[in-house]
Amino acid sequence: MPARSTLPARPQSTQLDVAADLLTLLGDTATEPRPDPQLEALTLAVAADLPVLLWGAPGIGKTAALTQLAAALDLPLTTVIASVHEPSDFAGLPVVGDDPATQGVPMAPPDWAVRLVRAGRGLLFLDELSTAPPAVQAALLRLVLERRVGSLRLPPEVRIVAAANPRSAAADGWELSPPLANRFVHLQWSHDHEVVVRGLGGTWPRATMPRLDPARLTDAVGYARRAVCGLLSTRPTLVHRLPTSEAGRGGAWPSPRSWEMALRLIAFAEAAGTSRDVLSTLVRGAVGDGPGLELLASLDRMDLPDPEELLADPAAAVLPERGDLRQAVLDAVVEAVRRRPDRSRWDAAWTVLGRAVETGAPDLVVVPATTLARLRREDWDVPAVIDRVMPVASLARRADETAERVAATTGASR
Template structure:
């Protein structure tokens, strides 16, 4: 399932408090999607990395209660205590945890309680983990535990990632490069011994590195440490070949600007335009943009218009919209 479909499915199951297990390769944003759902719903979120826990960490430690003359389990303080009536308990890396930790989690998932602790009624349980084929150290999940979940598998979608990256203000050269080379978004090879490889998470690191404006001598080592040496060299070469870009603000002011001849530059410019234009952009600005897009390569002109429409930009209110449709409308089908 693609990320947006996964998000919608998880949202439904969280609402009904149906336990689910989200499978997927490392670095593709599984935990980010679950956290985002909690934020959008305005509910609590607790992320437990089960690989860091011992079985007693979940169950608690027994102590003697002098009043009742019984051994009582002291619940762990890090589990939801009911101060937030609704939330998501996210059990990350469940199948990477040791079998005894999985057994403790099994009771929590099955009975919504463990020892003296009981999960608050309004809390849903979501677990996640990598597949056995992803070169991680995983333990096979017992069938009774697996049967307690709805299982969803998440995959990469470069188009959905591009929309997300634009909305989150990624460096246009990163967005442009992935637009030109969608396969570079995720280049994980379970058989490779390389420590660094490209994933949506590592491209987010690339964006942060570029925004930190490091010295030129540091740029290559930093990028290579994020996405691997070969891809880092290709990205920097691609970025340099984009060359000089037209002044976007001048375009939006209606001033004449050159049309890039390089495909690389067109990808970067497209990313800049989509990031800059919002639904509240004035009509005159949209008219100036459409005037420029009428001169642009048809493929890129149509791509920009489609992405702006997906953002809710009403290009139809521009006076030269019909002119653009007459020129490129046949490519919209």
């Protein structure tokens, strides 16, 4: 029987060690300060202690963003895949004691909740939320809102962030139930080409908590309350509006709970000096696109100058640069004169319109000038400034009339 040839044994452990070294090098990345509006929106919502739900296609980087956020904030990350758990994993498992008739049956929390309580702080990441069946979503309600798991209450320093894929891109996906959806600030997560390329090169944007100015806290709270209460006072139907479509009910929509979240986000954004783009993302993620845009418009109007102050010192009037805001100010000035007509106030309004012609688009004065001219009384002399304003209005009217005639002629020729 011929002798069997033997090959030298391959040092598998050594090769695995080398592989581990290579994996370590691949995972060795750095961060840099870089403007990233969606990451800034996420960190501000986390600072405001509001549950956040990231929506995005699979592989878009939601999980990686949460891992990097936890590392940057020095928070232990606990990931729970919602879709592979039973309702009892969140509601608690009943544990029968010696005398349940007198002591009751406590609900034992799962191990991950116990670890969070022991740590006293952390970032709880609920992944694959849109693949969790309705029974599991119902069990999550108390966890997301009250931070309770069974008989255990999570520490205040624990923040909750979830991630979900749209139903069309989720494996056996479900729409979120309205009660669960209304407990989150919904953020659409997308990839930025430059961020991805630079990150794959080893440098990702750095997640930092917003820097709140202690001197602005009181004013920020008052500002947020005036904004939300001012809008809901004039638009009471926005207080609670449950969408009619199933997909809409699974996203952001207005309710007293979500308006409270929007108020908190505005206060934090004001105290941190957050950009309007980031605030827009957060507000619309709390109460929905339509109500959110109305709230942002209400915030813009809060920053407009008082028409009475402009009438008191019209020569020094400073008008907004943005056209829609400037138009709103001019209309408000004319409306103030209409409510309390007075010769001096009428003259002052013409001076404000004259400032508008000098410092911005002249066509914005057409409507307010026409309205103001109709408020003149017989014994009121025509102010000199009207010579600069009315030609603009007359020219605009003639242009409109010409355009109408051209349109009518063209329609007739067809």
